[in-house]
Amino acid sequence: MSDHKFYANTVRSVAPGQRIVLSSRRHTRPAHPMTARLGVPMARRAFMAGGSASILTAGLPATAKPSATLLVSHPAFAQHNPGPFIPERPAREIAIMEALAAPAFAALVRHEAPLHGALREAILRVHAPEYFDMLNGYASDTPNLPHAFDLDTVLGDRSWDAALLAVSAGLHAVDCVFDKDGGIRNAFCPVRPPGHHAEAARAMGFCFFSNVAIAAKYACAAHGAERVAVIDFDVHHGNGTQSAFWDEKNLFYGSTHELPLFPGTGAVSETGVRNVFNAPLKAGDGTVQFQLAMTERILPALDDFRPDLILISAGFDAHEGDPLAHIRLQEADFTWITMKVMEIADKHCDDRIVSMLEGGYVLKDLAHSASAHVSQLMRV
Numbered sequence: 132m133s134d135h136k137f138y139a140n141t142v143r144s145v146a147p148g149q150r151i152v153l154s155s156r157r158h159t160r161p162a163h164p165m166t167a168r169l170g171v172p173m174a175r176r177a178f179m180a181g182g183s184a185s186i187l188t189a190g191l192p193a194t195a196k197p198s199a200t201l202l203v204s205h206p207a208f209a210q211h212n213p214g215p216f217i218p219e220r221p222a223r224e225i226a227i228m229e230a231l232a233a234p235a236f237a238a239l240v241r242h243e244a245p246l247h248g249a250l251r252e253a254i255l256r257v258h259a260p261e262y263f264d265m266l267n268g269y270a271s272d273t274p275n276l277p278h279a280f281d282l283d284t285v286l287g288d289r290s291w292d293a294a295l296l297a298v299s300a301g302l303h304a305v306d307c308v309f310d311k312d313g314g315i316r317n318a319f320c321p322v323r324p325p326g327h328h329a330e331a332a333r334a335m336g337f338c339f340f341s342n343v344a345i346a347a348k349y350a351c352a353a354h355g356a357e358r359v360a361v362i363d364f365d366v367h368h369g370n371g372t373q374s375a376f377w378d379e380k381n382l383f384y385g386s387t388h389e390l391p392l393f394p395g396t397g398a399v400s401e402t403g404v405r406n407v408f409n410a411p412l413k414a415g416d417g418t419v420q421f422q423l424a425m426t427e428r429i430l431p432a433l434d435d436f437r438p439d440l441i442l443i444s445a446g447f448d449a450h451e452g453d454p455l456a457h458i459r460l461q462e463a464d465f466t467w468i469t470m471k472v473m474e475i476a477d478k479h480c481d482d483r484i485v486s487m488l489e490g491g492y493v494l495k496d497l498a499h500s501a502s503a504h505v506s507q508l509m510r511v
Contacts, residue, residue, distance in 0.1 A: 151246060151292045199316035199482075200509045201307055202236075203300040204228060205244040208323040211293035213285035214277065218455065218492040219325065219337040227321045227488070230498035231505060238509060240315065242307075244300035244322075249353065253302055256348040257341050257375050262332040266291065266339060280334040290324065294339045297322035301346035301487055305440070308483040309354040317476070317484035317508050319445070321501065325489045327369030327444045328394060336367065336394060342487050343442045344375035347382055350440050357381060360438040362429065362472055363388070364421075364465070365446020365489040366456040368397030368409070372444065377403045383436045385429035387412055387421060389449070389456045408432045412449075414457035418464055421449070430471055437479045441472055447491030447500035455492055462503040469507040484508065 209224040231239065247253070254263060269278045270291030277287045297320075304318035326343060328336030343361050350356040360383035361376070363369045368388040373396065376382040383406050388397050390411035397409045410424035433441075451459040469486075476482050486504065491497035 151295050199314065199511065200239055200505070201304060201315045201318035202231060202239045202241045202505070203244050203304050203318060203320045204241070205293075205296045205300065207289065207293045207296045208321065210289040211323050212287050212289065213283075213324075213337070214287070217283060217285065217337070219283070219323070219490075221323070222494055223491065223497060224321060224323050226494040226498040227501045230502045231321075233502075236502075236505065236509075239505075242303065244296045244320070245303055246296065247299040247302040249302065249349065250295060250299055253345050253349045253352075254298060254340060256352065257331065257344045258329075259332040266294075266334070283337055284334045284339070286334075286339070290339070294324055297324060297326065297342050297487075298340050298345050301342050301442075301485060302349050304485040304487075305346050305350050305354065308440070308485060309350070309356075316482040317473075317486070319486045319488075319501075319505050319508060321488045323488070325446075326487070327363060327365060327372045327446075327489050328367070329371045330374055335371075337490075338371060341371040341375055343369075343444050344372045346485060346487070347376075347440070347442055351381065354440075356439040358383065358436055358438050359440045359442065360385070360433055360436055361442045361444060362386075362433065362468075363444035363446070363489070364449060364468055365444055366449040366453065366458050367393055367446070367490060368395075368411075369444055369489075370394045370396040373397070373401065373403070373407055373409075376406060380404050380406055382406060383433065383438065384408070385433055386410065386444075387424045387429065387449075389414060389416075389458050392456055406436075412458055415459065417451070417459035418461070421458070421460055421464055422467065425468060425471065430475065433472075434475050434478070438475075439480050440483045440485070441476050441480065443469075443472065443484060443486035444489045445486045445501070445504055446489030447497050447504075448489075450491065450493065450496045450500055452493045452496045453491065455490070462499050465500050466503045466507045469504050470510075473507070473510075 209221045279285045300320040307315040326338045329338035329341045347359040363386040376384045385408040410428040449458040449460045
C-alpha cells in the first residue's frame with residue numbers, strides 16, 4: 132500500500148505560505164503571518180521518494196479509541212531540513228512514524244501538536260530573550276536561509292516552525308498527562324529538531340530549543356509540579372538540560388552517555404546542587420554496563436527524588452549499529468529502561484511520563500528502538 136493511499140485521510144488543507152511567528156521584542160519585520168493554527172506547506176526535499184505530507188500527522192483515523200499512551204506528532208517535524216550531509220535528517224521522522232503506523236500501535240491516542248498558547252513564555256524560562264529574538268530574526272530573513280550556527284546545526288526555511296512545534300508538543304503532552312479526566316497516562320513526542328544540547332543562548336548539536344527542560348519548567352509553573360525529573364539515555368550528554376537544571380533543587384537530571392564524546396560534558400563530578408547524576412559509559416560498553424549505571428547510580432537517585440513528573444530524553448543512538456558513537460545497546464535495552472522508569476512513575480507520580488525524541492541515526496535501528504520504547508509505554 133502506498134504512503135499516499137495509507138495516509139490520505141489524515142491531512143487537513145492549509146493555505147500556501149503559512150508560517151509561525153511569535154511576538155518579538157526586537158525583530159519586527161512581518162515575514163511570518165500570524166496564524167492561530169499552523170499547517171506547513173510540503174517541501175519535496177523533506178521526504179523520501181513516494182512519501183507524502185500526511186505520513187507525519189497521525190497515520191490512523193483522527194478519532195482513535197481511548198488509550199493511556201499519547202503520540203504527539205506534526206508534519207513540520209519532517210520538514211526541518213538541515214541539509215544533505217547532516218545525519219539528523221527528515222527521514223528519521225518518517226521512519227518512526229511509519230513504524231508507529233503498524234497495527235500493534237492502533238491503540239495509541241494521536242494528536243497533532245498544537246501551537247501552544249504559552250509557548251514564548253515557556254521558552255523564555257530556559258532561553259535568553261536575546262537568543263529567542265536572534266533565532267526569530269534569522270528565520271524571518273528567508274532570502275539568506277539556510278543559516279549555519281555550526282557544522283551540525285543549520286536553520287532552514289522550515290526549521291523555525293518545526294522548532295516551535297517541537298517545544299509545543301512537549302507542553303501539550305505535559306498538559307495531557309496532568310489532566311486527570313483526559314485518560315492519558317504517558318506520552319511520546321517524536322520531535323525534530325531535538326533539544327538536549329541547546330543552551331540558554333546557544334544553538335548546537337542539531338538543537339535550537341531545550342525541549343525537555345522547557346517542558347519540565349512549564350510543568351512546575353502551569354501544573355504546580357514540585358519535583359520534575361529528566362532521564363536521558365541518548366549516547367551524547369545533554370549539556371543543555373544539565374545547564375538549565377544546574378542550580379534548581381526541584382529539577383533532577385540523570386544521564387547515561389559515552390565519555391569522552393561530544394559535547395564533552397557529563398563527568399560524574401558534575402552534580403549541580405546534588406540534583407545532577409551522570410553515569411558515563413566508555414566506548415564498547417553494552418547492556419551490562421548500561422544496566423549497572425542505571426541501577427546503581429541513576430534509578431536509586433530518581434526514586435529518592437520522588438518526582439511528580441518524569442520526562443525522558445529518548446535518544447536511540449546508543450544502539451550498537453549507530454555510527455555516531457561506540458556503545459552497544461539493543462532494542463531490548465530501551466524496553467528495559469522504559470520499564471524501570473515506568474515502575475518509578477507508578478510509585479511516585481501516577482504514571483506521568485513524557486518522552487521526547489533526541490538522537491538515533493540508522494533508520495532501521497531507530498524505528499525498531501522507538502517501537503520498543505513506545506510498546507513498553509503502552510503496557511499497563
